[in-house]
Amino acid sequence: MCVQEAEQVPEGMDNLGLDDDGENHKSWSLPTELVNSQMENWGKGNSSGQIPLGNSFPLESICEDAMVAGRRDNPFNNFIPALRSGEWSDIGGRRDMEDTHVCITDLAKNFGYNLLGEEVISFYGVFDGHGGKGAAQFVCDRLPRVIVEDADFPLELEKVVTRSFMETDAAFAKSCSLESALSSGTTALTAMIFGRSLLVANAGDCRAVLSRHGMAIEMSKDHRPCCDNERMRIESLGGFIDDGYLNGLLGVTRALGNWHMNGLKEISGKSGPLSAEPELKLVTLTNEDEFLIIGSDGIWDVFTSQNAVDFARRKLQKHNDVKLCCREIVGEAIKRGAMDNLTVVMVCFHPEPPPHVVVQRQRVGKSISAEGIQNLKYLLQG
Template identity: 35%
Template sequence: MQGWRSNMEDAHTAILKLSAKKGYSYFGVYDGHSGQNAAKYTGNHLHVRISKDGTFEADLTTAIQNGFLATDDDLKNDPQFQNDPSGCTAVMAIVTPYNEIYVGNAGDSRAVLSEDGIAFPMSHDHKPVNEAESKRIMNAGGFIEFERVNGNLAVCRALGDFEFKRNKNLHAKDQIITAFPDVQKREIKFESTEFLVLACDGIWECLSSQDVVSFIRKCISENKDLHKTCEDLMERCLAKGGELDGIGYDNMTVIIVGFLHNKTEKEWYEWMAKRYGEIGPEYKDDVF
């Protein structure tokens, strides 16, 4: 959803069958800033870089880390994007045939699991005020002003943003802004792990992780499919005015991944609808 912004700078990827990787699925949300080029490029290439990394089968965490840095390097060296100021956060998930979820994150987009209706974080936001992040920023020659990197960026990990990655004496992981992701792994628990939400900060600025999980479960209990649920969630977070800044005015992108647990899609919706109100907290609206 473009929201009230003049341009849509987000991108996303959803691949149920990752090419040449039997049984793997890939999902990603990319929140662009200062233009849409970095987000669009990342959406088209990050999953390819990760899946083709030589460590993919043996060490998926390393493959994800390598894929982020390689995609960032490809973007920097692409003649089409010379002097392009854009950047993007990236949160992605790979579901493996071994009932595992791997989430890689750089920035403040977020991944959250619903475990019996309880929000379980699969990423944490990279903000300049975080101690480890601020230490890296200052060690690389940057500063933090108004809770922003060099008084400019509100996030401190991103692809693109190459004006903050010019220190030739430092590794890509140690630059003022880095594309190096945190990676989390979690087992998909039978009859407990309900769904995964990937969304940009336009959602999380408006609702807590638990509120998002509860809102989604409520929508499903009202016989809404995941497509309609995504629409309703974004409408819930959309501000009612027409300004260009503030909570509820940003671009918004959401992906919800349901885990069937050997059920049909119809059976999964029925199972989820029954659980709402019996297991996990109910959604209580609190308009911002």
């Protein structure tokens, strides 16, 4: 996670309540009216049933690939994922570990709920903190419960997940107003698997990549200032991009937390350019889908999406151990010079290792020009 260096923080931002030893001696003022207003709008009692997503620009979040949607309706698609997961993390080249993650096999049962007649819903997440681990740990602990306790869970998961991200963000703001030492931010990427459906929600620059018969399918977009859609959204809300940073401060354009940073979450009592609203992607899994990799941005600094899939397939074909595969991905990232915190969560959909893929190479005809032939004759004749 990239936060601009302290000397570039605007005047007044150095008084966040911590001294050189990290002790909490001062407090900061939270925009209480804004948070209270958002909490009311995001509450479950919203009679309109609509989520006020004021930071959307545009909302292209919930989508399902048409081809995959067709497969779901295919009566011959009887694929049932056999889930097995693993995870690994490392502090990398940083002084502090600010990543955290969660793997929950049965989300409802984990919090004491029984969904009669409903499929098991599995939940996985990676949270990449910045400015401290407070926000990452808070969201990791709180978000799954907020999702389960939503009145529309599990029937309207897309709406529930989006609302839960934003409710958790507002709840963190409230906690920070009581304990300023928590002041920090985090990106968040979650994946929920229910039946043959995979729903990924992302706010920030963690990334989820699906391996489909060896091909990398990106299930999320990195929310960074260089993205044109994000830039337009930011500028429409009064924000700006300075030297590749949101308002000159932050290297991501969507995150939870950061309520202590002036002008990011609110401007004159209105929603600011840093959004906690996740973008969603929903697909239907088929027999071709092998595994899902979720990684913090430190992984993707040194791996391309396809490279990570290729590396993971080779390791799984060798030993078929998901946790060991995660450890090897992190180890390889360190060898490649990754300097950030590193976290990988991996979910496999088959008990067997991925099959070897035979790449059909196209035959290429070779020819030589007339000029080339003459030059060759000249060389051969001396």
